Amino acid sequence: MRSHFLHMVIYATIVSTFFATMFRDTPKGRLRLGGILWLAMVGGALALAYVMYPFPR
Amino acid sequence: MPERKAHDASDETLGRSELGRLAAIVAAAWAVPGLGHILLGRVQRGLLFAMLIWGSFALGLAHEGRLALRDPRQPVLSSLQVVANLGVGPADVAARIGVYGKPVYRFQGAPDWRSEDRVERIFRERARSGVSIYGTAYLWTAGLMNLLLLFDVWDIGKRRKD
Numbered sequence: 001m002r003s004h005f006l007h008m009v010i011y012a013t014i015v016s017t018f019f020a021t022m023f024r025d026t027p028k029g030r031l032r033l034g035g036i037l038w039l040a041m042v043g044g045a046l047a048l049a050y051v052m053y054p055f056p057r
Numbered sequence: 058m059p060e061r062k063a064h065d066a067s068d069e070t071l072g073r074s075e076l077g078r079l080a081a082i083v084a085a086a087w088a089v090p091g092l093g094h095i096l097l098g099r100v101q102r103g104l105l106f107a108m109l110i111w112g113s114f115a116l117g118l119a120h121e122g123r124l125a126l127r128d129p130r131q132p133v134l135s136s137l138q139v140v141a142n143l144g145v146g147p148a149d150v151a152a153r154i155g156v157y158g159k160p161v162y163r164f165q166g167a168p169d170w171r172s173e174d175r176v177e178r179i180f181r182e183r184a185r186s187g188v189s190i191y192g193t194a195y196l197w198t199a200g201l202m203n204l205l206l207l208f209d210v211w212d213i214g215k216r217r218k219d
Contacts, residue, residue, distance in 0.1 A: 002188060014113050015198065025219060
């Protein structure tokens with residue numbers, strides 16, 4: 001599996017689920033924290049990639 | 058801070074035998090990711106943690122992740138990498154035996170990239186693989202997550218956390 005994007009999504013899912021389970025006790029709280037972390041990782045990377053797109057080198 | 062005082066009081070109520078039991082649970086949590094939470098009665102949470110850590114570890118091995126070796130040229134950084142690998146417990150030893158043929162944790166002297174030493178050759182070939190960077194990230198993440206879980210188990214056992 002060589003898709004960088006797919007690995008990023010899998011990695012973000014593992015890490016955000018881990019921290020949400022560790023730091024929140026309710027399903028609602030976990031979903032909220034997990035969602036925020038996941039969006040921060042995947043969305044942040046995509047936003048950074050978009051900003052860097054005009055500067056390939 | 059009244060909350061802090063309450064925590065300190067609960068720490069003092071743990072007897073010696075309870076502390077010994079907790080230390081054994083932490084050791085079990087290191088040896089088998091997720092087991093610490095299960096032994097403390099957090100079965101669902103423990104199973105989920107186990108799934109995440111074993112999943113990350115398996116993905117790391119499947120993608121030829123680097124099983125770090127202590128490099129005398131970069132002792133601090135490479136030692137930290139070894140610690141991250143060792144976080145998953147004895148599974149790391151088993152992985153090294155499977156990959157290198159023996160539980161090796163350091164280069165024999167400074168690594169030479171033209172060396173025909175079996176361990177160095179395998180290490181080099183895995184590092185060259187196109188997917189090794191992903192595998193390495195998964196392996197280190199699995200180990201570090203498990204190390205973090207040890208603190209969580211300790212806090213639950215000390216009644217600082219539910």
